[in-house]
Amino acid sequence: xxxxxxxxxxxTRLNDGAMSFGWVVDSxxxxxxxxxxxxxxxxxxxxxxxxxxxxxxxxxxxxxTLKFVTGDIAVFDLPKIIQIVPPTLExxxxxxxxxxxxxxxxxxxxATVLDIGTSGIGLKTSAQIPAGTETTIEVNADVGxxxxxANVVYSNEVECETGNYFRTGFKITxxxxxxxxxxxxxxxxxxxxxxxxxxxxxMDDETVSLMQRLNSWRDQSA
Numbered sequence: 001x002x003x004x005x006x007x008x009x010x011x012t013r014l015n016d017g018a019m020s021f022g023w024v025v026d027s028x029x030x031x032x033x034x035x036x037x038x039x040x041x042x043x044x045x046x047x048x049x050x051x052x053x054x055x056x057x058x059x060x061x062x063x064x065t066l067k068f069v070t071g072d073i074a075v076f077d078l079p080k081i082i083q084i085v086p087p088t089l090e091x092x093x094x095x096x097x098x099x100x101x102x103x104x105x106x107x108x109x110x111a112t113v114l115d116i117g118t119s120g121i122g123l124k125t126s127a128q129i130p131a132g133t134e135t136t137i138e139v140n141a142d143v144g145x146x147x148x149x150a151n152v153v154y155s156n157e158v159e160c161e162t163g164n165y166f167r168t169g170f171k172i173t174x175x176x177x178x179x180x181x182x183x184x185x186x187x188x189x190x191x192x193x194x195x196x197x198x199x200x201x202x203m204d205d206e207t208v209s210l211m212q213r214l215n216s217w218r219d220q221s222a
Contacts, residue, residue, distance in 0.1 A: 006094040008115075009035050010052045011074075013043075014063075023094055023115075024053065025073060033064065033076040043069050051076065054092075092117040095186060096142070097124075102168075104135040113139060114167065116186060121150065125168045128155045137170065143185040149174040 011020040020040025024033070033051070037043070045068055053060045064076040098113040100123055111123040121137065129135070129152050139146040150170035158167050175183065 007054055008092045009054075011035070011037075011040070011049045012051075013041075014048045014050060020049075022072075022074070031078050032067070033062075033078050035074045035076070037069075037072050037074050043074055045069070049076070092120075092122070093187065098139050098141045100137055100139045102129065102135050102137050104129065104133050111137075111168070113141075116183070119172050120153070121148075121170050121172065123168050123170065125155065125166045128157065128166045129168055131155065134173075135170065141182060141186060143189065144178070144182040146179045146182050147176065148172050148179055 022035045022037040047066045067075045092115045100111040102109040109127045111125045114122040133152040150172045153169040155168040
């Protein structure tokens with residue numbers, strides 16, 4: 001389950017079909033799945049959910065019971081058998097808060113990276129940007145500079161005690177080869193961080209297989 005660290009999750013409550021959305025906070029503790037819920041109705045201890053997890057190496061579908069909720073963190077009991085399925089959602093991973101700048105027309109908007117995907121990026125922006133706007137985004141990541149062109153998909157205001165902001169989602173339309181390489185390094189660094197506390201001796205067969213596939217993917221992409 002290490003492959004799903006910091007990736008997004010869709011939770012469907014079985015008794016009424018209500019859907020909630022969030023991000024995997026921790027999947028390393030045996031038998032437990034911790035999710036930071038970002039959208040959806042209130043959850044109650046004991047409710048049963050069908051949960052879909054997605055990573056760039058594959059997806060998983062599980063049916064599990066909500067153990068408890070603390071603030072925006074929901075903790076589920078995982079079943080012993082987990083169904084591995086092909087990914088049907090674009091993989092998204094939470095990133096460090098890299099500084100960014102969005103340019104469109106004669107306007108420039110400061111931003112912070114919230115998450116990235118294989119073909120999209122989510123930013124915390126200081127101003128709302130109309131959907132459909134063609135933009136250029138510059139990101140200063142620890143792995144290197146990233147420059148890309150992207151169209152705005154949505155730009156929604158988020159209320160926050162420290163000050164409201166806009167969560168803005170973009171669909172990437174162009175990225176040069178250097179930026180593509182740095183983009184891939186971000187994915188790599190997040191996977192490596194998720195497994196840094198484990199040794200090969202402690203890893204289960206699934207994790208060892210994941211690391212082998214990841215190394216093969218890196219070699220093919222080099």
